[in-house]
Amino acid sequence: MGDLQIHKQPKKYDAVIVGSGAGGGMAAYVLAHAGLKVCLLEAGPMFDPKKDSNQLKNPWESPRRGAGTKFRPFGDFDGCYWGWEIDGEPYTHVGDTKWEWWRARMLGGRTNHWGRISLRFGPLDFKRKSIDGLGDDWPIGYEDVKPYYDKIDQMLGVFGTNEGLYNDPDGIFLPPPKPRLHELMIKNAGKRVGVPVIPSRLSILTKQINKERGACFFCAQCGRSCKVYGDFSASSCLVIPALATGNIDLVTNAMAREVMTDKDGLATGVSYINKEDMQEYQVTGRTVILAASACESARLMLNSKSTRHPNGLSNSSDAVGRYLHDSTGADMGGIIPELFDRKRYNEDGVGGMHVYSPWWLDNKKLDFPRGYHIEYGGGFGMPLYGFQWGIEKLNGAYKIKGKQKEAGGYGASLKEDYRAIFGAHVGMSGRGEAIARKDSYCEIDPTVVDKYGIPVLRFNTTYTDYEINQARHMKETFAEILHSMGAVATWGNEDGKHNNYGLHAPGNIIHEAGTVRMGNDPKHSPLNKYSQAHECKNLFCVDGGPFVSQADKNITWTILALSMRTSEYIVEQMKKQNI
Amino acid sequence: MDRRKSIKTLVIGGISIGTLAEACNRTENSPVAPSEKEKDAIVSGINRMKEEIAHEKKIDAEPAFFTPEEMTTITLLGDIIIPKDEVSGSASDAKVPAFIEFIVKDKPEHQMPMRWGIRWINIQCLERYGKLFNDCEHTKQMEIVDAIAWPNKAKPEMTQGVAFFNLMRNLVATGFYTSEIGVKDIGYIGNAPFQWNGVPEDVLKQYNLAYTEKELRECISFS
Numbered sequence: 001m002g003d004l005q006i007h008k009q010p011k012k013y014d015a016v017i018v019g020s021g022a023g024g025g026m027a028a029y030v031l032a033h034a035g036l037k038v039c040l041l042e043a044g045p046m047f048d049p050k051k052d053s054n055q056l057k058n059p060w061e062s063p064r065r066g067a068g069t070k071f072r073p074f075g076d077f078d079g080c081y082w083g084w085e086i087d088g089e090p091y092t093h094v095g096d097t098k099w100e101w102w103r104a105r106m107l108g109g110r111t112n113h114w115g116r117i118s119l120r121f122g123p124l125d126f127k128r129k130s131i132d133g134l135g136d137d138w139p140i141g142y143e144d145v146k147p148y149y150d151k152i153d154q155m156l157g158v159f160g161t162n163e164g165l166y167n168d169p170d171g172i173f174l175p176p177p178k179p180r181l182h183e184l185m186i187k188n189a190g191k192r193v194g195v196p197v198i199p200s201r202l203s204i205l206t207k208q209i210n211k212e213r214g215a216c217f218f219c220a221q222c223g224r225s226c227k228v229y230g231d232f233s234a235s236s237c238l239v240i241p242a243l244a245t246g247n248i249d250l251v252t253n254a255m256a257r258e259v260m261t262d263k264d265g266l267a268t269g270v271s272y273i274n275k276e277d278m279q280e281y282q283v284t285g286r287t288v289i290l291a292a293s294a295c296e297s298a299r300l301m302l303n304s305k306s307t308r309h310p311n312g313l314s315n316s317s318d319a320v321g322r323y324l325h326d327s328t329g330a331d332m333g334g335i336i337p338e339l340f341d342r343k344r345y346n347e348d349g350v351g352g353m354h355v356y357s358p359w360w361l362d363n364k365k366l367d368f369p370r371g372y373h374i375e376y377g378g379g380f381g382m383p384l385y386g387f388q389w390g391i392e393k394l395n396g397a398y399k400i401k402g403k404q405k406e407a408g409g410y411g412a413s414l415k416e417d418y419r420a421i422f423g424a425h426v427g428m429s430g431r432g433e434a435i436a437r438k439d440s441y442c443e444i445d446p447t448v449v450d451k452y453g454i455p456v457l458r459f460n461t462t463y464t465d466y467e468i469n470q471a472r473h474m475k476e477t478f479a480e481i482l483h484s485m486g487a488v489a490t491w492g493n494e495d496g497k498h499n500n501y502g503l504h505a506p507g508n509i510i511h512e513a514g515t516v517r518m519g520n521d522p523k524h525s526p527l528n529k530y531s532q533a534h535e536c537k538n539l540f541c542v543d544g545g546p547f548v549s550q551a552d553k554n555i556t557w558t559i560l561a562l563s564m565r566t567s568e569y570i571v572e573q574m575k576k577q578n579i
Numbered sequence: 580m581d582r583r584k585s586i587k588t589l590v591i592g593g594i595s596i597g598t599l600a601e602a603c604n605r606t607e608n609s610p611v612a613p614s615e616k617e618k619d620a621i622v623s624g625i626n627r628m629k630e631e632i633a634h635e636k637k638i639d640a641e642p643a644f645f646t647p648e649e650m651t652t653i654t655l656l657g658d659i660i661i662p663k664d665e666v667s668g669s670a671s672d673a674k675v676p677a678f679i680e681f682i683v684k685d686k687p688e689h690q691m692p693m694r695w696g697i698r699w700i701n702i703q704c705l706e707r708y709g710k711l712f713n714d715c716e717h718t719k720q721m722e723i724v725d726a727i728a729w730p731n732k733a734k735p736e737m738t739q740g741v742a743f744f745n746l747m748r749n750l751v752a753t754g755f756y757t758s759e760i761g762v763k764d765i766g767y768i769g770n771a772p773f774q775w776n777g778v779p780e781d782v783l784k785q786y787n788l789a790y791t792e793k794e795l796r797e798c799i800s801f802s
Contacts, residue, residue, distance in 0.1 A: 052626045057625055065754065176799065181788070199798070385682075408730045408731070412662060414660065415666070
């Protein structure tokens with residue numbers, strides 16, 4: 001360290017963006033196309049799905065047959081680098097509270113492997129406090145975001161159907177794929193028990209929309225990221241096209257340390273560590289746009305203390321890091337004996353479900369205030385590590401080829417059982433809205449730093465009876481649907497009061513939001529309604545941070561819409577010389 | 580064989596596992612030593628970030644976990660669980676033992692249940708027949724297997740063996756059905772460019788299902 005020096009990039013950019021996922025990728029795309037000079041910092045390496053995806057690999061090409069590792073918790077072929085734990089980058093918890101923090105480190109971030117579930121928030125989702133008195137209303141409404149949803153539907157592509165549902169707004173959709181066999185059975189069961197089942201809304205191209213991206217070829221592997229760019233990833237659809245403008249300098253393996261500010265408290269740029277040489281670097285810009293993920297952006301702001309910002313950047317409200325919430329989640333699955341020994345055919349389809357259930361009930365009549373949607377799985381999936389695990393719990397419970405067998409076993413008869421059960425599984429997952437609360441938060445741990453010397457986050461997040469009651473309702477619904485379709489629950493059916501009905505630990509659903517929320521009152525919110533910092537007008541945040549609440553909808557499509565809106569606002573404000 | 584002596588051998592076998600494994604790790608006839616080509620495929624065959632490559636190399640450089648005797652037991656049990664039949668080959672045809680050797684290094688939580696499960700079987704065999712499992716005649720091996728392969732009717736004192744056999748069955752099945760032979764056997768047809776046009780007509784009919792007019796109108800169709 002004798003020759004420690006700070007490497008200062010002499011070029012002054014119009015914008016320095018931290019993070020290249022949905023939010024940062026969209027900001028880079030809009031600004032670069034508007035002719036602005038952008039420096040894009042990404043904490044991980046370059047990733048281009050065209051070259052780097054593991055799409056179409058066979059299970060035996062992985063020595064672990066696609067099993068998860070700490071590097072790829074969703075499996076060896078998955079398209080996301082890192083996950084719940086990263087070597088040398090710890091995070092801590094207060095007491096026995098739980099927060100499971102997913103961190104992607106790569107160009108495009110977690111959008112390389114996400115479920116492509118692309119749901120618009122509805123008019124009610126922006127105004128929940130007015131409905132149930134909990135949390136806060138957004139400072140904007142559906143009408144503010146709708147034009148951007150319309151634009152990204154067309155620009156990025158999403159399939160679905162217009163159902164005229166008030167709080168699940170219609171969009172500009174590509175045609176959805178037809179339901180698979182088990183999905184038809186789910187649909188019929190839903191009809192009988194009063195749960196609507198409609199075509200899913202996924203950002204996957206069932207038809208080609210431009211020359212740069214191919215159409216989906218139905219391999220069901222969106223989780224690996226798509227080599228023909230047939231699904232939406234921030235890498236393939238935003239950053240890589242934005243790089244082609246020549247207006248972006250992309251710096252990979254750049255771990256942001258702080259947002260730098262001047263004596264007036266304005267942002268001047270970002271300091272970072274280059275993970276390759278472990279040296280200190282600084283890059284300056286007219287604006288700084290945080291898109292490092294809700295928690296990482298909050299961490300950056302909290303770590304950026306100065307005389308003007310003693311409590312962290314734009315944090316007089318003390319709200320940075322607070323209101324942290326994830327989607328709730330609970331799951332159940334089983335087998336459909338009617339489908340034993342099904343005829344074989346290719347039913348890979350798109351990556352994920354072809355049908356889903358939007359929230360259908362009125363919370364005023366329930367003991368929990370917010371809704372959930374249901375995602376479905378099942379059918380003939382590619383055999384991967386874990387496939388056929390636990391046959392001893394299944395093959396003695398049902399008749400196979402008309403015979404009641406003893407559980408477990410071995411030999412030719414066992415092989416017959418494995419064949420019979422393949423493709424007869426079904427599963428369902430509820431993903432619901434949790435209440436964003438001031439007392440559920442992350443903060444800087446005063447005593448722990450990561451391998452780059454950056455103080456780490458300490459989490460203190462909890463659930464209340466609202467989320468637990470919602471999980472109970474999910475389980476009741478799943479049991480009803482399974483029963484109605486002639487399926488027998490084999491997992492997730494033993495959860496109950498003793499374990500909060502299988503409610504996943506917060507963070508586990510990987511929809512972190514709320515930590516840098518927007519609001520009209522600077523005393524309660526770090527950002528204004530354009531995701532611009534109240535106390536630092538050239539600082540913006542465009543990931544899940546600005547969300548006041550996150551609806552029972554996956555947040556990516558709204559991150560994209562809000563990032564586009566903020567980016568256009570930045571271009572306009574720069575033209576007006578306001579920033 | 581004198582029972583006491585065999586147990587002694589067994590214990591010595593246990594103590595010397597490390598050295599033994601070390602000695603046979605790189606030998607040509609070790610069932611698990613990968614060829615240079617296989618090693619390259621492990622590291623470069625699929626996209627990996629640099630931390631993963633380091634992890635793959637580290638696992639690859641580790642000495643074999645299982646002794647040759649343990650590998651023999653795994654191979655014997657594997658082929659009892661998944662034998663060759665009229666549809667496909669056996670677990671060993673699909674190189675399941677080598678997969679199990681790899682996966683216990685990658686998922687060390689399986690190491691002790693596997694090692695001590697094999698030991699448990701050997702103790703049973705020594706007690707009953709005065710021989711280690713590998714040295715028993717096939718009928719004797721099957722007697723032991725039958726004592727632990729049926730969880731709901733196994734005797735209470737067999738619990739430990741049942742737990743081991745469940746794990747063994749699961750590892751063998753997952754290894755087999757994710758191999759090329761196994762994927763063909765199970766009839767997974769996919770992982771290739773394709774146009775999804777819905778459930779085939781005859782299958783819809785079989786389950787008394789149909790697409791609605793709305794679905795046929797709104798969903799993508801390919802001719």
